[in-house]
Amino acid sequence: MNIQNVMRRxxxxxxxxxxxxxxxxxxxxxxxxxxxxxALVDVIRATxxxxxxxxxxxxxxxxxxxxxxxxxxxxxxxxxxTDPTNPDASGEPLFYAYQVVDVPNGADPRAISEVYYxxxxxxxxxxxxxxxxxxxxxxxxxxxxxxxxxxxxxGIPPASVRYxxxxxxxxxxxxxxxxxxxxxxxxNASATAYTVKPLxxxxxxxxxxxxxxxxxxxxxFYCLQLDFYxxxxxxxxx
Amino acid sequence: xxxxxxxxxxxRSPFRLTPHSKNAGFSLVExxxxxxxxxxxxxxxVQVIDQVQSTWAASNARVSQFREAxxxxxxxxxxxxxxxxxxxxxYDSNYVITAAQNAGVTMQTPSSYQRKSNLQxxxxxxxxxxxxxxxxxxxxxxxxxxxxxxxxxxxxxxxGLDRLLCSRGYFVQFTSDEPFKPEFIxxxxxxxxxxxxxxxxxxxxxxxxxxxxxxxxxxxxxFSAAAAQANAxxxxxxxxxxxxxxxxIADNILALIISPRQDTQANQTVSATxxxxxxAYDSTVVTLNTANSPQGTQNLLPxxxxxxxxxxxxxxxxxxxxxNGSSPPFGTTLTSxxxxxNQLESTEIPNLIKYxxxxxxxxxxxxxxxxxxxxxxxx
Numbered sequence: 001m002n003i004q005n006v007m008r009r010x011x012x013x014x015x016x017x018x019x020x021x022x023x024x025x026x027x028x029x030x031x032x033x034x035x036x037x038x039a040l041v042d043v044i045r046a047t048x049x050x051x052x053x054x055x056x057x058x059x060x061x062x063x064x065x066x067x068x069x070x071x072x073x074x075x076x077x078x079x080x081x082t083d084p085t086n087p088d089a090s091g092e093p094l095f096y097a098y099q100v101v102d103v104p105n106g107a108d109p110r111a112i113s114e115v116y117y118x119x120x121x122x123x124x125x126x127x128x129x130x131x132x133x134x135x136x137x138x139x140x141x142x143x144x145x146x147x148x149x150x151x152x153x154x155g156i157p158p159a160s161v162r163y164x165x166x167x168x169x170x171x172x173x174x175x176x177x178x179x180x181x182x183x184x185x186x187x188n189a190s191a192t193a194y195t196v197k198p199l200x201x202x203x204x205x206x207x208x209x210x211x212x213x214x215x216x217x218x219x220x221f222y223c224l225q226l227d228f229y230x231x232x233x234x235x236x237x238x
Numbered sequence: 239x240x241x242x243x244x245x246x247x248x249x250r251s252p253f254r255l256t257p258h259s260k261n262a263g264f265s266l267v268e269x270x271x272x273x274x275x276x277x278x279x280x281x282x283x284v285q286v287i288d289q290v291q292s293t294w295a296a297s298n299a300r301v302s303q304f305r306e307a308x309x310x311x312x313x314x315x316x317x318x319x320x321x322x323x324x325x326x327x328x329y330d331s332n333y334v335i336t337a338a339q340n341a342g343v344t345m346q347t348p349s350s351y352q353r354k355s356n357l358q359x360x361x362x363x364x365x366x367x368x369x370x371x372x373x374x375x376x377x378x379x380x381x382x383x384x385x386x387x388x389x390x391x392x393x394x395x396x397x398g399l400d401r402l403l404c405s406r407g408y409f410v411q412f413t414s415d416e417p418f419k420p421e422f423i424x425x426x427x428x429x430x431x432x433x434x435x436x437x438x439x440x441x442x443x444x445x446x447x448x449x450x451x452x453x454x455x456x457x458x459x460x461f462s463a464a465a466a467q468a469n470a471x472x473x474x475x476x477x478x479x480x481x482x483x484x485x486x487i488a489d490n491i492l493a494l495i496i497s498p499r500q501d502t503q504a505n506q507t508v509s510a511t512x513x514x515x516x517x518a519y520d521s522t523v524v525t526l527n528t529a530n531s532p533q534g535t536q537n538l539l540p541x542x543x544x545x546x547x548x549x550x551x552x553x554x555x556x557x558x559x560x561x562n563g564s565s566p567p568f569g570t571t572l573t574s575x576x577x578x579x580n581q582l583e584s585t586e587i588p589n590l591i592k593y594x595x596x597x598x599x600x601x602x603x604x605x606x607x608x609x610x611x612x613x614x615x616x617x
Binding site (some may be wrong): 229 | 262388398400422
């Protein structure tokens with residue numbers, strides 16, 4: 001009897017939202033969400049760009065320090081390849097990943113870090129205007145045991161990967177690969193392939209994928225400038 | 239009918255939540271009160287969030303700013319400790335010259351053996367060492383120039399020759415960042431800041447040899463253009479072959495103070511600052527010469543060098559730049575407050591701290607006494 005009473009009570013009351021009220025409220029909420037989304041998406045993109053840039057700049061400093069600590073030449077490689085699954089790329093090769101590699105004299109290079117992938121939607125601009133440091137790339141070659149240091153996702157042959165390389169020296173300075181090596185190049189030729197770039201040309205820029213082919217300065221970018229003498233990174237943001 | 243309806247609504251207590259009537263709802267007063275409470279809570283919230291945010295930003299700025307200053311200070315200390323003069327002992331220069339000129343004519347007796355060097359260690363007020371970098375206001379504090387085996391070369395085939403002799407120098411200059419920032423952001427407005435500049439020509443461009451006079455002594459021409467070069471690096475102006483040799487290694491460094499010191503543990507009869515009482519020291523000049531030591535400190539490295547670096551954080555620097563634009567915010571104060579090495583710790587630094595505090599600037603001092611490894615002891 002009691003239970004029945006309780007159960008029945010709401011049905012007796014006329015206090016409830018009508019369909020029109022509900023539709024209005026839902027409509028207002030939808031409108032607010034629609035207004036807020038573009039702003040929110042921009043914020044998320046900006047955060048992604050900043051965090052990608054911050055980690056890249058930290059890892060550059062780390063690579064420089066490991067060259068000093070190991071008293072050995074250490075290279076940061078920026079891998080460029082075609083990812084057919086990337087809708088933004090439209091079949092173009094892009095810089096998707098980077099890795100720190102120990103390059104001992106006369107021995108096979110060894111990876112000393114994992115492969116770091118840039119966040120999706122963030123690319124390293126390949127335009128000369130934004131990344132004069134990323135203009136020379138060389139083919140990835142197998143080492144003496146036939147292995148490739150960097151193997152991209154399945155479906156992309158490792159031999160098709162090219163990379164730009166920034167080499168740090170034990171004295172803290174660094175040089176950029178500016179001559180792509182042939183397969184049989186001598187040790188001397190590979191050593192002289194790395195050169196110092198003038199300060200106003202030693203930078204590269206992370207941009208959002210949707211603005212990567214636009215030669216106008218994008219609204220949002222993360223530019224890293226490297227002093228080849230001290231190996232220090234300086235960043236510029238809008 | 240109307241009467242009863244009003245009566246019934248009046249009689250009902252507002253807090254009775256028996257919702258069988260359509261009129262049940264909050265009264266205007268209730269809503270106003272709740273709104274007011276909400277507004278107060280929100281206001282408090284906003285204030286707290288604002289405070290947290292500004293504290294976070296300030297501490298973040300301080301940490302990242304002083305990180306750059308600390309790295310630069312480490313580079314400076316590490317490189318300065320390797321300074322060298324590479325001295326040798328030879329007959330006095332008169333003999334060398336006259337013998338060359340009168341080769342085969344007569345016998346010449348050399349008058350003395352001397353400590354000699356083709357290199358130079360020099361420090362002192364920036365404006366007295368550098369030309370073309372602007373006046374005292376643009377070049378506050380002191381500068382130091384020396385030679386060290388740092389092995390930085392431009393020619394890639396010299397990689398591996400890691401002890402090549404290089405010129406190095408450090409000084410503070412008030413500059414725009416226009417000459418060295420990437421071209422595509424040039425339009426975004428220039429940042430005028432006090433910067434610690436490093437004069438670091440590659441080993442191929444070590445001008446100390448071409449600056450030497452006939453007597454084999456270096457002259458100031460190998461470093462005097464360092465500050466002017468900072469302005470000369472420019473987009474398109476600098477090429478791989480004509481690389482700018484002065485570059486900023488840290489922003490927001492107000493002053494660099496360099497004080498060469500005598501090692502008082504080794505020689506207790508002299509005061510520490512006797513070799514550079516006015517901060518100026520030049521290894522090519524004969525000073526403090528006595529009968530026992532006719533060359534004094536000529537071609538000697540100072541055994542110790544005290545370095546003080548004054549850094550401010552980016553927020554303070556931004557505020558100063560807003561107020562002063564492209565003119566140096568501290569004018570000539572920074573230069574004029576350092577001219578007596580004996581009073582560096584007792585008067586000059588406390589005065590500077592007082593001055594910076596009065597300007598409401600968030601600063602930090604970095605200080606170290608560097609032992610120069612290849613110094614053979616002072617006087």
